[in-house]
Amino acid sequence: MSRALRFVPLAVLLLLIAGLIWRLANPGDSVIRSKLEGRPVPAFALPAALPTKAGLTSADLATGRPRLVNFFASWCGPCITEVKVLQELKRRGVAIDGIAVRDRSEDVTDFLARRGDPYARIGSDLQSRVQIALGSSGVPESFVVDGKGMIRYQHVGPIKDSDVPLILAKLEQAR
Amino acid sequence: MIAEAGLAALWLAAGLAALQFVLMIAALRAKQDVGRAIRSVAVVQGALALVAFAMLLWVFARTDLSVALVAANSHSAKPFVYKIAGAWGNHEGSMLLWVTVLSVAGAFFAWLSRRTSGRTLVAALGAQAALALGFYAFLLTASNPFARLSPAPAEGRGLNPLLQDPGLAFHPPTLYLGYVGLSVAFSLAVGAMLTGEVDSKLARAMRPWVLAAWIFLTLGITAGSYWAYYELGWGGWWFWDPVENASLMPWLAATALLHSINVLAARGALKAWTMMLAVIAFSMSMVGTFLVRSGVLTSVHAFAIDPARGTFLLALLAIYVGAAFTLFALRAASFREGAPFELVSREAGLVVNNLLLSVILGVVFVGTLYPLFAEALTGEKLSVGAPYFNSVAGPLALLLATLIGIGPLLAWRRSKRPIGKRLTVPALLAASVLVTTIILAPRMGPLPRLGLTVAAWLAAASILPLTGRNPLRAPLATWGMVLAHFGIAVALAGMAANAAFTSEKLAVARPGETLAVGPWLVQLQGVNPTAGPNWTATEADLRATRGEGLLTLKPQNRYFTDPPTETNEAAIATVWNGQLYTVVGRPDGNGGWQIRLWWKPFVTLIWLGGGLIGLGGVIALLGHVWLRRRSGRTWGRRGYA
Numbered sequence: 001m002s003r004a005l006r007f008v009p010l011a012v013l014l015l016l017i018a019g020l021i022w023r024l025a026n027p028g029d030s031v032i033r034s035k036l037e038g039r040p041v042p043a044f045a046l047p048a049a050l051p052t053k054a055g056l057t058s059a060d061l062a063t064g065r066p067r068l069v070n071f072f073a074s075w076c077g078p079c080i081t082e083v084k085v086l087q088e089l090k091r092r093g094v095a096i097d098g099i100a101v102r103d104r105s106e107d108v109t110d111f112l113a114r115r116g117d118p119y120a121r122i123g124s125d126l127q128s129r130v131q132i133a134l135g136s137s138g139v140p141e142s143f144v145v146d147g148k149g150m151i152r153y154q155h156v157g158p159i160k161d162s163d164v165p166l167i168l169a170k171l172e173q174a175r
Numbered sequence: 176m177i178a179e180a181g182l183a184a185l186w187l188a189a190g191l192a193a194l195q196f197v198l199m200i201a202a203l204r205a206k207q208d209v210g211r212a213i214r215s216v217a218v219v220q221g222a223l224a225l226v227a228f229a230m231l232l233w234v235f236a237r238t239d240l241s242v243a244l245v246a247a248n249s250h251s252a253k254p255f256v257y258k259i260a261g262a263w264g265n266h267e268g269s270m271l272l273w274v275t276v277l278s279v280a281g282a283f284f285a286w287l288s289r290r291t292s293g294r295t296l297v298a299a300l301g302a303q304a305a306l307a308l309g310f311y312a313f314l315l316t317a318s319n320p321f322a323r324l325s326p327a328p329a330e331g332r333g334l335n336p337l338l339q340d341p342g343l344a345f346h347p348p349t350l351y352l353g354y355v356g357l358s359v360a361f362s363l364a365v366g367a368m369l370t371g372e373v374d375s376k377l378a379r380a381m382r383p384w385v386l387a388a389w390i391f392l393t394l395g396i397t398a399g400s401y402w403a404y405y406e407l408g409w410g411g412w413w414f415w416d417p418v419e420n421a422s423l424m425p426w427l428a429a430t431a432l433l434h435s436i437n438v439l440a441a442r443g444a445l446k447a448w449t450m451m452l453a454v455i456a457f458s459m460s461m462v463g464t465f466l467v468r469s470g471v472l473t474s475v476h477a478f479a480i481d482p483a484r485g486t487f488l489l490a491l492l493a494i495y496v497g498a499a500f501t502l503f504a505l506r507a508a509s510f511r512e513g514a515p516f517e518l519v520s521r522e523a524g525l526v527v528n529n530l531l532l533s534v535i536l537g538v539v540f541v542g543t544l545y546p547l548f549a550e551a552l553t554g555e556k557l558s559v560g561a562p563y564f565n566s567v568a569g570p571l572a573l574l575l576a577t578l579i580g581i582g583p584l585l586a587w588r589r590s591k592r593p594i595g596k597r598l599t600v601p602a603l604l605a606a607s608v609l610v611t612t613i614i615l616a617p618r619m620g621p622l623p624r625l626g627l628t629v630a631a632w633l634a635a636a637s638i639l640p641l642t643g644r645n646p647l648r649a650p651l652a653t654w655g656m657v658l659a660h661f662g663i664a665v666a667l668a669g670m671a672a673n674a675a676f677t678s679e680k681l682a683v684a685r686p687g688e689t690l691a692v693g694p695w696l697v698q699l700q701g702v703n704p705t706a707g708p709n710w711t712a713t714e715a716d717l718r719a720t721r722g723e724g725l726l727t728l729k730p731q732n733r734y735f736t737d738p739p740t741e742t743n744e745a746a747i748a749t750v751w752n753g754q755l756y757t758v759v760g761r762p763d764g765n766g767g768w769q770i771r772l773w774w775k776p777f778v779t780l781i782w783l784g785g786g787l788i789g790l791g792g793v794i795a796l797l798g799h800v801w802l803r804r805r806s807g808r809t810w811g812r813r814g815y816a
Contacts, residue, residue, distance in 0.1 A: 006507045009451060010500040016462070017493045019544065022551045023471045024485045075764035 035135065036151045041069075041143075042133040046123025049100040049108050056097050056123030062149030066174035067095045068167065069143045070119070070159075071131055073103045074111035076139045082158040086118040089164065094171060098122040101131055101139050142167075146174035178242050178321040181230025185271075185321075188223035188278060189311035191216050192304045199301020202294070203369065210293050213300050214285040220307070221282025228275040231320055235262040241327035244268060244320050250331040252709050260344040266468060266484070267320035269347060273464065274310040276355040280384075281307065284359050288380060292372055299359075299366030306358055309491040317487050342402030350395035350422055354460035356388025357429060361457035364450045365499050368506045373446045375513075378439035381453065383799055385436060389429045390792035396422050397785030408743030408758045410773045412673070412781055415564045420543040421463030424536060428456035431532040434525050441587060442522060443513025448529070450510075451503055458496040459536075465492050471547070517589040524582035531575040538568045569622050576629045576667055579660050580636025597639055605632035612675075619675045626671025633664035655795025659788045666784025672753075672777035683767040693774030694721040695755055697728075702759065702768050710735045712744070715759035715768060719748065730759040754778050 041058045048055035061067055070086060072079040090096055098119035100108050108122070125131055134143060135154070144153035144167070153170040155163070195216045202209045231244075235258050240246045248265045249258055263272045281303040288296055314320065363381045367373045399422065404412045413419065432452040438445045465471075469485030516522035542559045549557055580601055584594045608631040612624050637660035641649055678693040689698040700716040712731040719726045728746035735742070748755045753776035760769030 003508070006447075006504040009455070010497065010504055013458075013493075013496050013500055016544070017489065017497075019548050019551055020465070020469075020471060020489050023547055024469070024482050024489065026551075 037154060039151055041145055041149050041151055042130075044123075044130045044133060046099065046125055046130060049098070049103065049105060049122040049124035050112075051105070053119070054121045056099060056121045058149060060097065060121060061145045062147065063095075064147040065095060066144060066146050066152070066171045067097055068171065069097050069099065069145055071099050071101055071125075071136055071139050071141045073101045073139045074107040075103065078158040079111075079140045080115060082140050082160075083115040083118065085159050085161055085164065087116050088161075089159075089167060090118040092168065094168070095120055099125050099130060101125050101128055144170045144174050150174075177230050177233050177239070178323065181227045181234075182319070182321040184223045184227040184230065185311065185315060188220050188227065189308065189315060191220040191223065192278075192308040192311060195220060195304035196301050196308060199297055199304065202297045202301075208293070210297055213297055217285035217300050217303070218282045220304070221278040221280075221285075224275045224278035224307075228271055231262050231268060231271055232259060234321075235259060235268075238331065240329075240331055241323055241325070243322045243324040246324050246328050246331045248332065250709070254708055256341070256344055263347055267314070267318045269351075270310065270314055270318050270468070271320050272348065272351055273355060274307060274314060276351050277303070277310065277358050278307050280356055280359050281362075284362075284384070292370075292376065294370045295363070295366045295372045295377065297366075298369045299362040302362035302365040302369075303358065306362065306495060309495065313484075313487050313491065317484050340402065340406055342398060342406065346395060346398045346402055349391050349398060353388045353390075353392030353395050353429075354422075354425060354463065356384060356391060357425060357457040357460050359384040360388070360432065360453040361499065364453035365502060368450060368502050371506070371509060373450060373510050375440050375443045378436050378449065382433075382436050382440060383796060385429060385433050385453075385456075386792055386796045386799065389426070389433055390789050390796065392422070392426045392429060393785060393789040393792060396426055397782050397789065400785070401782050405745050405747055406742075408745045410677075410679070410745075410756055410758075410771075410775070412670075412778070415542070415559075415561050417543050418463075418467050420539050421466045424539055424543075425456055425459040425463060427532055427536040427539065428452060428459050431529045431536070432456050434528050434532075438522050438525050439513075442516065444516065444522060445526070445529075446510040446512060447503075447507040450507070452529075454496070454499045454503060458492075458499070461492050461496065465489060466543075514588065516587075519585065519590045521582070521585045521587045521590070524578070524585050527578060528575065528582060531571055531578070535568050535571050535575070538571070539564065542567075565622065573622075573625050573629050576633050576663060579663060580633050580639075583637075583640045583656060583660070597643075598636060601632045601635035601639075604635050605629070607631075616675065623671040623675035626667055627675070630664045630668035630671060633667065634661060637661040637664055651798025651801060652795045653798075655791045655793070655798055657791070658794060659791025662784045662787025662789075662791055664784070665780050665787055666782075669777050669780025669782075669784060673775050673781065676776040677778075678774045680770075680772040682770055683763045684770045685767045690770060690772060692755075692772040693776075695719050695772075695774055696721070697755075697757070697770075697772055699768065699770060702762075705731070707733070713759065715757075715770065717746070717757055717770075719755055719757075726755070728755070728757045730757045732759055732761070749779060752776055 041061055043058045045057040046055050054060075056069075061069065068086075068089065070082075072082070086096055096118050098121070100122055103124065103126075105124070108124075112119075123130070131139075131141075134151075136143075137156075140158050142155040142159055143151055144155075146152050152174040155167065159167055195213055198209045198213045198216065201207055202213070234242045234245055235249060236255070238245060238249050238251050238253075238258060240249075240251075244265060244267050245261075248268075249261045253261070262268045281300065284303065285296075285300055360381050363377065363384070367377045396419075399419070400412050403414065403419075404410070432449065435445050435449045435452055439449045465485070465488045469488055471485065542563055545559050546557055549555060580598070581594065584597060586592065605628045609624070609628045612619055612627055616624075638657055640653055641657055646654075680690055680692040682690050684690055684699045686699055686701040689696050691697075697717050697719045700718055702713055702715050705712050705714045710733045712733040714729050714731045717728040717730070719728060726748045728748055730746035731744040733742045733744055734740075743758055743760075746757045748757075753774065756773040756775060758771040760771065762768055
């Protein structure tokens with residue numbers, strides 16, 4: 001066996017150790033950023049989910065001020081707790097639009113009557129088409145969209161009380 | 176008191192490990208004969224580690240919530256068997272189990288190994304003590320399992336419900352026996368490299384340990400695969416998850432070692448290679464332990480990341496493996512290779528086996544760690560998935576399985592007898608399977624098709640070593656080898672059939688509706704609430720039939736309260752030619768339920784094959800132990816495994 005060959009295992013080990021030290025020093029960030037952040041909202045036009053409130057189109061999102069778009073559903077458990085937080089955001093002056101996913105008009109009406117209605121407009125996404133176009137995999141999920149209709153932040157899962165400062169900061173950055 | 180007794184035993188064991196190491200240095204430098212002393216120290220050290228672990232089991236059995244580890248991982252309402260299993264279902268407990276197995280293996284080695292030469296035995300026991308010492312230090316300074324909590328909480332936090340399963344009670348301890356059993360091979364290799372006594376005698380001393388560890392690894396991996404299959408509810412049996420790979424890599428290295436060690440034992444050849452494999456096999460166990468316990472790789476086995484502990488473990492890994500490889504680099508030149516062999520010979524066959532296994536090991540190693548290095552160098556996050564492993568390791572494994580049919584038929588040193596004639600039947604069988612699948616299933620993928628073909632070839636070829644002489648007079652080791660190789664054919668058939676013929680159905684069904692999957696018609700009778708000792712569940716009532724007979728399956732969606740978690744309990748019906756696998760999901764809000772069905776023909780062969788491979792190992796081990804009792808005869812030349 002040649003001399004160099006005998007040191008190969010040691011060299012591989014040193015490489016491995018170096019890689020693992022780097023990983024321990026830079027703990028992995030398991031958050032995967034949305035590929036759509038920094039891109040315009042795909043064009044869509046959703047009919048109204050409620051007879052009393054306007055539907056939602058992509059043009060409604062480019063109004064010159066940042067908005068929060070929230071995917072929800074009356075059949076979704078975590079959405080019940082999230083509505084309270086959304087109302088707190090609304091009280092602080094955040095413009096929120098809703099997209100009801102795979103939901104019936106009467107169920108949405110009932111849900112909002114019982115839990116409160118933080119939404120300016122609500123589109124009805126019966127087939128999850130818009131949800132998929134925006135790269136959202138479940139409800140609830142929320143997007144911060146800036147005044148020009150660009151997606152600036154995607155929030156997976158419910159917005160909790162502890163997330164309020166984060167959402168407000170993202171909206172501020174989108175200004 | 177019990178926890179304090181356990182901690183005291185741990186400190187004493189650490190002290191004895193230090194003494195054991197010092198004795199080894201003294202023996203090697205001053206040429207003193209410390210054989211008897213070092214062996215007694217090793218046995219007592221192992222006993223003390225066992226006492227410490229028994230104390231941990233005790234506090235878990237009594238749910239002593241004043242012990243921090245129990246409070247964090249147990250709960251008074253948990254079934255008794257999971258209270259016990261909870262002892263090693265956490266970081267500190269599993270590290271204590273690890274070091275206990277290490278020390279007990281060292282104790283048995285000291286007690287049983289009369290055949291190892293004195294100096295090498297002392298050096299190996301010293302190396303084993305050095306290994307144990309590092310892990311004792313880790314437990315005592317960074318992961319004390321016996322730390323008290325004051326005041327004691329009124330109730331514990333429970334155990335991850337995924338782990339509340341009979342599979343957990345046996346899977347990690349079995350794997351640990353395999354991982355850590357390889358430490359004896361490591362220590363023996365280091366000891367022999369220190370004394371320069373790398374010879375066939377060493378190989379014969381090392382072989383039972385490698386074989387025993389390999390059996391436990393084989394069974395542990397097989398059991399873990401089945402656990403993931405039925406508990407995770409994803410219907411797959413292998414996910415190329417980093418933690419699965421962490422158990423596969425030592426197995427691949429141990430399998431290669433198991434074969435090369437025979438060349439060293441029988442012919443005195445492949446010295447440097449075998450020593451390197453012995454070091455690599457246990458190093459892979461340590462890398463695996465590090466990857467699992469430090470949580471540096473994203474995996475379904477989500478363990479908390481603790482940089483301090485990770486650094487400690489990494490330092491141990493660097494010291495031990497670095498020292499062993501440095502020793503190897505310095506000493507490898509001094510090994511005098513044994514008898515030469517020709518291109519067509521048993522030795523050459525085993526070299527090919529080793530090369531293929533090493534390449535597969537390299538493929539898995541690179542695939543597992545590539546995301547880490549890619550992110551370190553380019554900052555880009557990526558993951559290496561099943562397509563890479565299947566398409567790179569798959570063909571290599573098929574090539575290896577094909578050659579397994581031929582290798583055992585070759586004679587040592589120089590194979591003169593033509594073997595083509597003996598392989599006629601396997602070749603015809605393989606050809607007919609190939610033609611049949613092309614006619615009946617023209618759209619099957621190439622890997623499953625070749626898998627079925629090679630499985631047929633190997634099933635027939637693997638039993639050939641028993642033919643041509645009276646099989647009852649063949650050595651037990653040969654029987655073990657044949658059974659293990661036949662087990663590979665069985666497992667391969669299961670993998671290929673599962674990949675080729677599985678049918679899957681994901682649908683929303685209302686009570687009364689019938690779904691079709693493969694040859695089965697499955698009717699949803701209803702979904703009912705049910706409850707267990709520490710969970711509630713929604714349980715689907717499914718009736719399955721394929722013409723005759725009616726099977727009832729009750730998959731569940733379980734909700735645990737401590738800690739709040741939801742798990743899927745698949746319901747699986749096993750019939751002679753496969754398994755019907757059913758999972759119930761969430762309601763769709765309109766009275767329907769998500770139902771997922773799989774029909775998996777012959778999938779059970781995968782684990783049956785794994786069991787046969789392990790059983791073959793057990794028989795070979797019995798053969799080697801039994802043969803040692805009958806001295807004088809050189810069965811070892813013909814015996815194999």
